[in-house]
Amino acid sequence: MATYVVGDLHGQLPLFENLLKKINFHPKDDRLIATGDVIDRGRLVGELLERLYHGAREGWFLPVAGNHEEAYLRFREGDPVPFYRDPEFGGEQTLESMSRLGHTRSRLLDSWLRSWPLSWSDSRHIVVHGGLPSVPGTRFGDVGLCDTRLSSAGIFHECVDLRPPHILPSWDGRLVVSGHTIVRKAKFYHEALVMVDTGAYRTGRLSAYCLESGQFHSVEGFPC
Ligand SMILES: [Mn+2]
Secondary structure, eight states, X not given: OOEEEEOOOTTOHHHHHHHHHHTTOOTTTOEEEEOSOOSSSSTTHHHHHHHHHHHHHHTOEEEOOOHHHHHHHHHHTTOOOTTTTSTTXXXXXXXXXXXXXXXXXXXXXXXXXXXXXXXXXXXXXXXXXXXXXXXXXXXXXXXXXXXXXXXXXXXXXXXXXXXXXSOOOBTTOOEEEEOSSOOSXXXXXXXXXXXXXXXXXXXXXXXXXXXXXXOEEEEEOOOO
């Protein structure tokens, strides 16, 4: 059994399929956790979400929410979220994908997206989109604060919005794996923190980290 943590997908279905092939992913034995920002920017958001939704039902796919999922859900709930449709943020692609899927499918996917947690953890690892909120007065983060703390803009949870140098090790020594900030190569940011987002939607490089083996994997191709 292997557990892989894949960086921000942003609708990159072909790269995702290539990655599964490269790591020889077995849906019956292995698990795959996405660091969030699965939607927006890419053209195949709807197709990717359908694929992952079935993966979640089959038990091999586990998502955590990113700032893009939070912005999308806010927008769907009627908040203006003025930047959501900006080309740079890429919300239009998700809205178009959802309208192609039709009312019933898109409502189902919306309610699934709403159920995504802010973190995934086991006894040795924590996966979060941005970083762990800091324990006051320390240079450590606490996953227990994810649900309670909003970022300064007030739109997002702080844990989906934090970037270096504000991403901190967990106070309890568990390894933190995060996305959100694009790095050229997936790597250890420091000894207790791994960054896996290699910006697939613009670089064509999608990366993952295996929790059991400690190995990095990546594929390269064309973003869509
Ligand atoms: Mn992000």
